[in-house]
Amino acid sequence: MTHYALIPTFNEEENIEEVILRLRKYKNVNIIVIDDGSTDSTPEIVKKLGTILVRHEINKGKGEAIKTGFEYILKNHPEAKYIVLIDADMQYFPEEAGKILKPLEENEADYVTGYRNPKSIPYANRIGNFGWRVLFNLFFGTNLKDTNCGYIGMTKEAMKKIKNIHGGYIIENTMLSDAVKNKLRIKQVPVKVIYRQRKIRKFARMFFGVLIFIIIEGLKFRIGIES
Secondary structure (H helix, E strand, O other): OOOEEEEOOOOOOOOOOHHHHOOOOOOOEEEEEEEEEEOOHHHHHHHHHHOOOOOOOOOOOHHHHHHHHHHHHHHHOOOOOOOEEEOOOOOOOHHHHHHHHHHHOOOOEEEEEEOHHEEEEEEHHHHHHHHHHHHHHHHOOOOOOOOOOOOOEEEEHHHHHHOOOOOOHHHHHHHHHHHHOOOOEEEEEEEEOOOOOOHHHHHHHHHHHHHHHHHHHHHHHHHHOOO
């Protein structure tokens, strides 16, 4: 099988089964769950469903889980051609994986992200996304509709070039900036999203963390300094 879905997860016993079962509706995808040190029943649920499980014994963060997933595919699945990343919290719709993978299959792109309808995003998040997108496009010379969507697909060759994967709230921007720096063909497709409530303090930390990353990495990109 040439299509792989990576699900980084941490303590998602309430959602992981639904994510896997709905992903399976897209018939041509092999699912790999990267469990980042869950202390609930997430690993047992994954095993019960007969899904590939790769575990961190301790929690290392989503960025490290994604790196582990990439390494696992490169080491164990040389036949892989296309990879889709989806979170385990049901924020995105698993059955839309086909929309993410289609531009890769049709050789229209090397790297694909979803873009969300602003009307489906809470007001504070919408303002944050707008600011991040404007700055990212300004610094990196892109014209993207959404720079922070976590629904991502890429070819295996593109995956090999995405090395700048940091944790926290900047993951999507670190990966996207790597895609730009490596001159990958980027395409975006519309995806649905369901938002959970965030505390204002947490949102403020996220907003400024992403903002600072974009400014620093964008300036480095503009003046030709490699990260």
